[in-house]
Amino acid sequence: MRAPDLARLCEDLGFGAEAAAAYGAKFAEHGLDGWVAAEVDDWEDYAEVGLSRDHATVLCCVARAARGRAAAGAPAAPAAAPALSDAERAALAAADRAAAETGEGGVYGQLVVLGYKEYRVEGSTWHPVGARNEKFALARRDEANGIRRARARVGEPRRPGEKRRSADASHSVTMSVAAGARGADGKPVARSQRVTVEYVPDAREDMFQLGRMIVPQNDFVVRGPLHLDAGGVLCGPVSRYACRLSCGRAPPYACRLYAAGFNNERDVFLSEQAPKWQLAPGERAADADDAVTDPDAEPDAAQWDALTTFGVRIWKPEVGAWREVSVHGGVHEPRARADVAGRRYPDEDSVLTNGTIVDLAGIQLLFESAASMRAHERAARRGSERGIGGDGRSPIPGDPRADAPARIVARFNARRPQCPVQLHTIRLEYDDEKRRALAQDRRPYIFPACGHVHAFAPELQRLPCPLCRTRGPFVELRLEWEPAICDEEPEVAFNPCGHIVSERVARKWAGLALPDNAPPNARYRPICPFCAKPLKTDARAGDQPYSRILFQSDASRDDVEGSDGDSENGGWSTASPGLTVQDATPPDTAERKNDPGDADGDAA
Amino acid sequence: MSLPRRIVKETQRLTQEPVPGITAIPFEDNMRYFNVIISGPDDSPYEAGVFRLELFLPADYPMAPPKVRFLTKIYHPNVDKLGRICLDILKDKWSPALQIRTVLLSIQALLSAPNPDDPLDNGVADAWNRDEAAAQRTAAEWTRMYASGAK
Numbered sequence: 001m002r003a004p005d006l007a008r009l010c011e012d013l014g015f016g017a018e019a020a021a022a023y024g025a026k027f028a029e030h031g032l033d034g035w036v037a038a039e040v041d042d043w044e045d046y047a048e049v050g051l052s053r054d055h056a057t058v059l060c061c062v063a064r065a066a067r068g069r070a071a072a073g074a075p076a077a078p079a080a081a082p083a084l085s086d087a088e089r090a091a092l093a094a095a096d097r098a099a100a101e102t103g104e105g106g107v108y109g110q111l112v113v114l115g116y117k118e119y120r121v122e123g124s125t126w127h128p129v130g131a132r133n134e135k136f137a138l139a140r141r142d143e144a145n146g147i148r149r150a151r152a153r154v155g156e157p158r159r160p161g162e163k164r165r166s167a168d169a170s171h172s173v174t175m176s177v178a179a180g181a182r183g184a185d186g187k188p189v190a191r192s193q194r195v196t197v198e199y200v201p202d203a204r205e206d207m208f209q210l211g212r213m214i215v216p217q218n219d220f221v222v223r224g225p226l227h228l229d230a231g232g233v234l235c236g237p238v239s240r241y242a243c244r245l246s247c248g249r250a251p252p253y254a255c256r257l258y259a260a261g262f263n264n265e266r267d268v269f270l271s272e273q274a275p276k277w278q279l280a281p282g283e284r285a286a287d288a289d290d291a292v293t294d295p296d297a298e299p300d301a302a303q304w305d306a307l308t309t310f311g312v313r314i315w316k317p318e319v320g321a322w323r324e325v326s327v328h329g330g331v332h333e334p335r336a337r338a339d340v341a342g343r344r345y346p347d348e349d350s351v352l353t354n355g356t357i358v359d360l361a362g363i364q365l366l367f368e369s370a371a372s373m374r375a376h377e378r379a380a381r382r383g384s385e386r387g388i389g390g391d392g393r394s395p396i397p398g399d400p401r402a403d404a405p406a407r408i409v410a411r412f413n414a415r416r417p418q419c420p421v422q423l424h425t426i427r428l429e430y431d432d433e434k435r436r437a438l439a440q441d442r443r444p445y446i447f448p449a450c451g452h453v454h455a456f457a458p459e460l461q462r463l464p465c466p467l468c469r470t471r472g473p474f475v476e477l478r479l480e481w482e483p484a485i486c487d488e489e490p491e492v493a494f495n496p497c498g499h500i501v502s503e504r505v506a507r508k509w510a511g512l513a514l515p516d517n518a519p520p521n522a523r524y525r526p527i528c529p530f531c532a533k534p535l536k537t538d539a540r541a542g543d544q545p546y547s548r549i550l551f552q553s554d555a556s557r558d559d560v561e562g563s564d565g566d567s568e569n570g571g572w573s574t575a576s577p578g579l580t581v582q583d584a585t586p587p588d589t590a591e592r593k594n595d596p597g598d599a600d601g602d603a604a
Numbered sequence: 605m606s607l608p609r610r611i612v613k614e615t616q617r618l619t620q621e622p623v624p625g626i627t628a629i630p631f632e633d634n635m636r637y638f639n640v641i642i643s644g645p646d647d648s649p650y651e652a653g654v655f656r657l658e659l660f661l662p663a664d665y666p667m668a669p670p671k672v673r674f675l676t677k678i679y680h681p682n683v684d685k686l687g688r689i690c691l692d693i694l695k696d697k698w699s700p701a702l703q704i705r706t707v708l709l710s711i712q713a714l715l716s717a718p719n720p721d722d723p724l725d726n727g728v729a730d731a732w733n734r735d736e737a738a739a740q741r742t743a744a745e746w747t748r749m750y751a752s753g754a755k
Contacts, residue, residue: 420701421610421666421700421701422609422610423609423610423613423614424609424610424613457667457700459664459667459700460700463667463700466699466700466701466702467699467701469699552701
């Protein structure tokens with residue numbers, strides 16, 4: 001369905017000739033024709049371009065009905081790719097061979113969602129939807145679908161029926177720059193204009209898109225927090241086409257992040273609210289480095305960049321601070337005002353490195369490099385004797401034939417941890433079926449505020465910790481095995497959710513503040529990387545973001561085993577009960593003997 | 605109703621590894637009800653005394669504290685004429701991680717160190733505060749009279 005047909009449809013639907021004409025112009029201006037028919041699910045998407053709500057609702061229904069037919073009208077793949085040099089062709093062919101033979105370069109890395117990729121928001125509560133820590137592998141495509149910047153042009157606002165881009169271009173970024181937008185000299189530009197950056201296919205790269213909309217253009221749908229607006233429509237801060245990643249198909253397989261994704265018309269459409277600015281004279285956008293035509297030959301007037309309305313942020317371990325990424329891959333200080341971009345960091349780039357975090361309006365994804373993925377796969381396959389880490393990380397001891405979670409669980413259970421209330425042995429299981437087969441009062445629960453581990457008892461959910469009287473919550477202690485987040489033996493539990501990690505990993509996440517919303521309204525606070533719950537950090541209230549996992553002291557066992565005690569216990573800690581009963585009361589540890597009959601005496 | 609595992613375990617351990625100076629033996633027909641004997645601690649007015657107590661584990665034990673009472677008459681500022689004991693862990697300071705054993709050890713400690721500032725029997729506490737030596741003599745006297753071990 002094309003723009004004129006849509007305009008006619010508006011008339012047929014009784015919107016009135018005036019409205020139909022106005023809408024027709026909008027459809028054409030925004031290049032929305034194919035998009036409307038093929039992609040729009042919610043009337044909010046029409047409302048975004050300026051249709052009235054009731055018109056949008058009706059049009060949405062019609063477009064849905066027409067979709068099957070109209071989707072066939074999606075633009076045909078255009079365009080001649082620029083010729084590659086012999087060296088480039090050879091490198092790509094070698095990389096293709098390597099991918100087929102060794103798997104090297106078969107995956108460029110993966111994105112691991114911190115928490116959940118979708119939430120239903122009710123009041124201030126976010127209800128997770130779907131699985132925790134979903135992953136998206138950036139896998140080598142059968143056919144390259146990368147793009148390369150060709151040229152930037154500046155012109156008049158587009159007239160209905162006018163072609164969007166040149167014949168050779170496959171993709172475009174179109175900005176309608178209204179009079180008053182910030183020009184190169186920091187002053188407002190005098191008149192409205194249209195800035196277009198055109199892209200041509202690039203066989204050297206694979207492109208992946210992420211966003212809120214469930215459409216073929218988004219390879220990984222991250223819907224983020226969704227709420228029902230007054231009209232009963234789901235909406236949320238993650239953009240429909242939030243960002244794109246461009247991954248090199250040959251070494252070093254660099255994955256570069258850009259804000260905004262392409263729609264069904266292969267166009268990036270930047271809304272009115274998105275900050276746009278003209279680059280300084282002589283300054284060039286990050287993606288102009290590799291442009292087909294010499295970017296210096298282009299007019300300065302055509303050099304613009306933009307952020308999306310809700311933004312894309314990036315945290316790289318080497319930088320250690322949040323940055324905001326522009327549509328053309330520029331790296332900026334996160335904006336302090338919704339409509340003004342922060343200053344650019346010309347020496348930084350948006351290439352993802354292992355451990356980089358990508359933020360889409362409050363939903364974060366952790367990037368794990370292909371090298372790290374391979375190391376974890378190798379370790380899982382072999383059950384590496386050396387453990388996983390390397391570089392100063394603590395290996396996970398235990399049976400080298402068992403995988404890491406099994407080794408952790410075995411070491412946990414070998415200690416025969418006792419519940420100080422029910423006086424029986426607690427058992428940790430990783431496998432969910434085995435875990436569910438256990439009686440609930442056999443499973444470990446923890447007060448994450450102090451770290452004391454007990455077996456479950458319903459009363460303890462409202463009582464303070466029996467060992468030290470610290471207030472709850474009282475949550476199940478569960479091993480979550482996500483090597484990208486933690487590949488070491490757990491020693492501590494996050495407060496308040498109780499997810500367990502090594503102390504090194506806990507320190508990292510407790511010191512890393514992640515945004516809870518789109519800029520500039522975001523509050524930055526540390527979260528649990530497994531479930532994305534904010535960590536307790538109010539020092540005045542005595543909060544600590546994580547606690548060492550503490551069992552009721554089994555010092556008697558150490559006595560029996562002599563000096564083995566420490567190494568045997570690894571990261572797990574023991575505690576003397578913090579209760580002072582009466583001065584004369586000996587600590588509980590003195591009483592209990594290592595009595596194997598006792599530890600599992602209740603198994604019968 | 606069957607006896608919770610925890611109570612079975614505590615009972616076993618009390619019998620197998622008794623605490624010096626303390627015995628606690630459950631009734632055969634009510635395993636939640638214990639006959640307790642605490643020996644008066646050395647270097648206290650209760651030295652050489654044999655004190656009988658009753659200890660009962662309520663239905664919600666260990667989430668609720670055991671109920672303990674002296675059966676033997678005792679002159680002590682934190683024990684009243686009915687044998688009731690003023691001890692925080694038997695009330696608001698109870699924790700389910702405490703046990704029969706820890707409770708009885710605490711009572712034994714209370715005999716060594718009476719706390720007249722938190723009295724249950726005001727008369728005794730006043731006497732204690734007025735003239736501690738005299739009060740201790742009375743306590744020793746009562747111990748000979750009522751806690752000599754003869755039934």
